Amino acid sequence: MTAPGGAPDALVVDFAGEEFVVAPGDTFTVGREGDLAIDDNLFLHRHFLVIEKVEGLWLLSNVGSRLSATVTDSGGRVQAWLAPGARLPLVFAATSVVFSAGPTTYDLTLRLSAPAFRETPRVDEADGQSTIGEIPLTPSQRLMILALAEPVLRRDGTGRSELPTSAQAAERLGWTLTRFNRKLDNVCDKLDRSGVPGLRGGVRSFATNRRARLVEHAVSTRLVTREDLDLLDEEQPSGDDVVHADL
Template identity: 30%
Template sequence: MDKMKRSTYLFVDDLVGNRVMVTQGHTVTLGRASEFRVGHDDPAMHRAFLHVWCDHGMWMIRNVGSFLSATIQPSLGGTAYSPVRLSPGVQWPLPAGVNSILFATKNMRYELEVTVVRPVQPVPRMDVPVAPLTTDTFSPNREQQQVLAALAAPLHRDPSASPRIAVPSVADLARQLGWGEKKTSQKIQHMAETLNELGVPEFQQGVNVPWRIVLARFAAENPQFYA
């Protein structure tokens, strides 16, 4: 049990009575003839469709089928994020919390839930240091994580897409998050300034690219900050 508390694991639930727990160091494949059976009586379902594994503490899902696609709808703490389309050959990091996975064949529609459980790290007690506190860390709060996830989503859906075209405008992002444009712009600006102060090269002054584009690229390459 102590080891379980220190490691990450996930549950796969087909919502019709079948559920399996997968621990770090193990994998599971979903499909008509895989370890976790999905659509066993549906000839249009891939024998092996979705493969799930853990890579250095980050749970990943990959579409190993040849023509079916899946849609992943992540949610964390009651907040729903942008859906992600998982086409054949595409892989995606599964964020902590409940992820609804939807897909369909010509015969049937399916829905699964994949719940990622991350360990809660205890905060060690320590004396207050005499020297100045270290400030060179980037620790986005919940709302900032929402912005990062929403900006990165289209680049994860299509890694070949041009960020200038795929990344939502401030107005679209605000509508998506249910915020005002001013608040959304302030969140983007604050994170860009923070990353600039931390010396992240992409955010140094003189970059002639809108901050939301730069931040979207950064978020797509660093899912650990919001997943």
């Protein structure tokens, strides 16, 4: 690793305000151990992510056996799910990497000074609306996601944050746990039907994993943002959304 301001074609890893510069020819490892030892969290692999330049292209590889990572461009318009054994080219000026290990969510930013792809401004539809790829949410569904993602959204920059349990998130909203879980089921079903991986229930799908995956997706794609957090403190109506709106 080199100090910031090294080779012009180097890659910079930014985690919790600390920067690491990876030069071509280096292999940078992220995990419980490695060049970026981010935590002693036993849910996290010893070696999880590897960054290296291969044949002129920077690659991000998942060398873990269980955990996945959500990888997006800085604008949240392009998203990939990096499963164990997969690798992905890094082509944007800034790439966000979000992943969870147990109840803890981590995010880091990878920056390239000479990216292979230059982002273009977002072009809205003629009527001022932009609907391609967006997932419509009811107000209560957005609140449910915000209650789960609040620790991540309130944190400045990259780093780590503990996800609330469903019971804690329900209490934050003043909801019953039954109501909260129903909203969680509805949102996960809606996103699953839209092609978002990792949210479908099953024998190996634990509650923590599903909440963590939902937060990863919502934050990295700007489904909810820090500017939405004020909604959590607004007085909520006593009634519920129309039932068919949640389906």
